[in-house]
Amino acid sequence: MDKRRIDRDSVWRNARIPSRTNAAERDDAHAQRGAAHTPYPASRRGEEVRVYGCNACLAVFAKRLDDVRKVYLTDARIAEFKSVLAWCVKQRIGYRVVENEDLDRLTESQHHEGVCFEVRKSPPLPLRELLQRIPRDEPALLIWLDGVGNPHNVGALLRSAANFGARGAILPADAPALSGAAMRVAEGGAEAVPLAQAHAGEDVFESLHDAGFAVAATVPRAGRDLYENKLPDRLALILGAEGEGMSARLIADADLRLTVPGTGAVESLNVSASAAVLFAEYWRQHLS
Incomplete structure (x- = not known):
């Protein structure tokens, strides 16, 4: 297997939910964000779509949980998406805490509202x-x-x-x-x-x-x-x-x-x- 693929995947597996409301929590979040400026895994062309916006992402999570592949969100959305992040840890689904600018690039939009899911496409x-x-x-x-x-x-x-x-x-x-x-x-x-x-x-x-x-x-x-x-x-x-x-x-x-x-x-x-x-x-x- 490609060594770069192994290293990249380990970033996702090692992500943790910031669960404390003190300086240590902020340190955890910044540690996760440390890899934010490395290249992001590309969504599988033709198989996945990047869904963004709070209501759109929450609807996907509620309706077709098994199609969620990766989660990106900002500090400001951690509390709102706490149950999503807990599910990610349990199911070993990768997530990353990132900056708004990172989501601008991922979604090619400034209207992402601080969250983006990579989701398997659902055929009509x-x-x-x-x-x-x-x-x-x-x-x-x-x-x-x-x-x-x-x-x-x-x-x-x-x-x-x-x-x-x-x-x-x-x-x-x-x-x-x-x-x-x-x-x-x-x-x-x-x-x-x-x-x-x-x-x-x-x-x-x-x-x-x-x-x-x-x-x-x-x-x-x-x-x-x-x-x-x-x-x-x-x-x-x-x-x-x-x-x-x-x-x-x-x-x-x-x-x-x-x-x-x-x-x-x-x-x-x-x-x-x-x-x-x-x-x-x-x-x-x-x-x-």
Whole structure:
């Protein structure tokens, strides 16, 4: 085995939880931080993702504990993540106390909130498996993302979807895995809303219709007024890409087209803002 690999791994195994609230505790923390400026182990490309932000990391820890591979955090987060660190020691999972600047580099962001987990990626479900999990006699809201790629929009969508009880989000066949940035913005919503991915060539409309879902396209104008129409109790909402919007084919094939009314002072809402309004109205009609 590579000698450098052995030395690097020993740093993780020897980390200890600072458990005292005196000068000795500070010395322990500084001792752990002594290796912070050595090269960090790279996350396994394609297998792991760096999740950051307090709520995102705590949601991962609560929902899929076994996927956590490494933990990085600052002094300020030790108390809040004490149970996480205790679990790391018990399970021999590496953790390091680092500086904010180290997390800036690890996450390529300044919005990490003092914590970052390296987490095994969770692959999306096949679409038909997601649909089989939803009883046919229950109202249910699904979201179908048509090329929405901005991680902040994806994260905001998942946060709103979790808040308003969406049962899942459908990703296109070629969509990449969720990024750490999207998971941070989702504030835990990425763990609450199951993700499904259509396979190449799959007829998503047929699958949804077979499961009893009506499909609605969201359009900025010329659709049915959201507030003047009863929404189907099993509804899949298509949300279009930033800039170019939804594909014409999906709009034409949808069972209905919905528009969020407004003053007309702006051309349209941001996709995540529009989604939150739509989800809230569905929740009001069927789940509140």
